[in-house]
Amino acid sequence: MEGSEMRNRADAGPSEPGRDTRDGSTQTDSFGPRLSKVNLFTLLSLWMELFPQEQLEEDDHSEVAKTSAVFQIRRTGLVVARDSKVVGLHCSGPELHAGQAAIIQHGASLADCQLYFSRRPCASCLKMIINAGVSQISFWPGDPEVSMLGPPSEAALDAVATEKLKSNSRPHICVLLQPLAPGLAQFVDETSRECDFLERMSDDEPGLNTEELFNRYGTFLFCISTTSEQHREILTHMGLENFCVEPNFSNLRHNMGELAELLAAVAAGVPQQRYGFHREQHSTPEPSPAEASPPPHHDGLSQEVARHCIIQARLLAYRTEDPKVGVGAVIWAKAASDGTGALSLVGCGYNAYPAGSHYAEYPQMDNKQEDRQRRKYRYMVHAEQNALTFRSGQTRHIKPEEPAMLFVTKCPCDECVPLIRGAGITHIYTNDRDRDKDKGDISYLRFGSLKSINKFIVSTRMGGGSCGTPLRWYGCVGKHSGPAEQESHRRKKLCTNRPHGPPAVRSQNNNSSQK
Numbered sequence: 001m002e003g004s005e006m007r008n009r010a011d012a013g014p015s016e017p018g019r020d021t022r023d024g025s026t027q028t029d030s031f032g033p034r035l036s037k038v039n040l041f042t043l044l045s046l047w048m049e050l051f052p053q054e055q056l057e058e059d060d061h062s063e064v065a066k067t068s069a070v071f072q073i074r075r076t077g078l079v080v081a082r083d084s085k086v087v088g089l090h091c092s093g094p095e096l097h098a099g100q101a102a103i104i105q106h107g108a109s110l111a112d113c114q115l116y117f118s119r120r121p122c123a124s125c126l127k128m129i130i131n132a133g134v135s136q137i138s139f140w141p142g143d144p145e146v147s148m149l150g151p152p153s154e155a156a157l158d159a160v161a162t163e164k165l166k167s168n169s170r171p172h173i174c175v176l177l178q179p180l181a182p183g184l185a186q187f188v189d190e191t192s193r194e195c196d197f198l199e200r201m202s203d204d205e206p207g208l209n210t211e212e213l214f215n216r217y218g219t220f221l222f223c224i225s226t227t228s229e230q231h232r233e234i235l236t237h238m239g240l241e242n243f244c245v246e247p248n249f250s251n252l253r254h255n256m257g258e259l260a261e262l263l264a265a266v267a268a269g270v271p272q273q274r275y276g277f278h279r280e281q282h283s284t285p286e287p288s289p290a291e292a293s294p295p296p297h298h299d300g301l302s303q304e305v306a307r308h309c310i311i312q313a314r315l316l317a318y319r320t321e322d323p324k325v326g327v328g329a330v331i332w333a334k335a336a337s338d339g340t341g342a343l344s345l346v347g348c349g350y351n352a353y354p355a356g357s358h359y360a361e362y363p364q365m366d367n368k369q370e371d372r373q374r375r376k377y378r379y380m381v382h383a384e385q386n387a388l389t390f391r392s393g394q395t396r397h398i399k400p401e402e403p404a405m406l407f408v409t410k411c412p413c414d415e416c417v418p419l420i421r422g423a424g425i426t427h428i429y430t431n432d433r434d435r436d437k438d439k440g441d442i443s444y445l446r447f448g449s450l451k452s453i454n455k456f457i458v459s460t461r462m463g464g465g466s467c468g469t470p471l472r473w474y475g476c477v478g479k480h481s482g483p484a485e486q487e488s489h490r491r492k493k494l495c496t497n498r499p500h501g502p503p504a505v506r507s508q509n510n511n512s513s514q515k
């Protein structure tokens, strides 16, 4: 392992200092514990591995598929970060591995980037990535891309080659896992159960058992499902013997388990069934249930892909710096052709104070604070604004011929609508809970009159939810109003008056924030 470093930060202390609570005494709400950047990137890479797979084209790819099966090539997810900002989200496709897709898209601009893989990449990917001059390669310490659970010969050859590449390379090749901030797992679990998507369903179908729906989808694990013995064997073959000794091994499995459960909880908050994004029709009355049968696909984007992307946005929201409301946004354009089908990342972000600033220096109050100077609104950069500012690079300017899709966990506000339109976004996927509200310092009045952009609003299937059941569409003005809505609005917050949980964790210096 000369020249490279295998680091386990699994037993490092909290990744970020505690939040400055100078104003805490007057704050009734405070955002919960925060996801560390390393863990966000790790989670996004794991989630990318599950990007809905495009159908293999029989003629072109069947041979590739057969070869992959023989060599047990596992699908892999990849996050490319530059200066701690996500500039690429990739996954293996029918033909290209995730690492190869990244090389094709970014080329030499991978230099000095940090790569987060959901599996240790195979030697053919690794050599190209090292060659591109990346500064760091981190991978999830489970079964590698050339699976150790398959035929041994290929895996053994690949393991020898990757070890040699590691020992001769400049970039740090390592395992980076951080423990979750205290209380984060519980916070994510609670907020996922109260997620807008589940909440909307229970509002509309009061009898619906959302708890059951939540639990049903919360089961996938990343190499946590292998037995301890198998896992030890895999680690040993990968040259990670140092993880096999106690207490390292238990710490590693514990940290992996926590992250996998967190991802499962976030994904479970956006159920696959009884739910979907549906295009809002302009100037036409809401169709009756009998007429309403939106196709499963719209503009070529399946419900599965839309769900996948909004879950990415929800993961980003757990990096918020807003004391009250976490919002995440991700923008994809139709362009590339790796495992993401025809999608290529434009940018992503979450709501936060301006990059490089000290959180505590800024007002943090909401509009319940009478002194307007102490309100956060003039300082907080919105999720969409960060996603548009920190795009993936020159190549990711939004081109008129490439439909650009924004997935955002909260309805765009009046400050963001002109930016979104001006940037050339063609599709918005969101929910419409605050739509048409004027809250004084922030208002949501312009979204409704936005006609030039296709709007897809989360809606739920009515009356049993079998595939043939007609759908009822939402996105209608003023649907939620009155005390019930206000109560529901109060509960919708990612964190509102949490009865328990540890003190909030906050970075005082957000130099490295993804903006």
Ligand SMILES: Nc1ccn([C@@H]2O[C@H](COP(=O)(O)OP(=O)(O)OP(=O)(O)O)[C@@H](O)[C@H]2O)c(=O)n1
Pocket (backbone or CB within 6 Å): 322, 324, 325, 327, 350, 351, 352, 366, 367, 376, 377, 380, 381, 382, 383, 384, 408, 410, 411, 412, 413, 416, 434, 439, 442
């Ligand atoms: N599309 C949006 C909408 C809102 N925000 C974020 O959400 C915050 C405002 O949230 P909102 O719920 O409208 O207002 P609050 O005053 O926080 O809460 P309340 O509902 O109690 O008024 C903004 O500061 C911003 O951080 C965002 O990032 N992107």
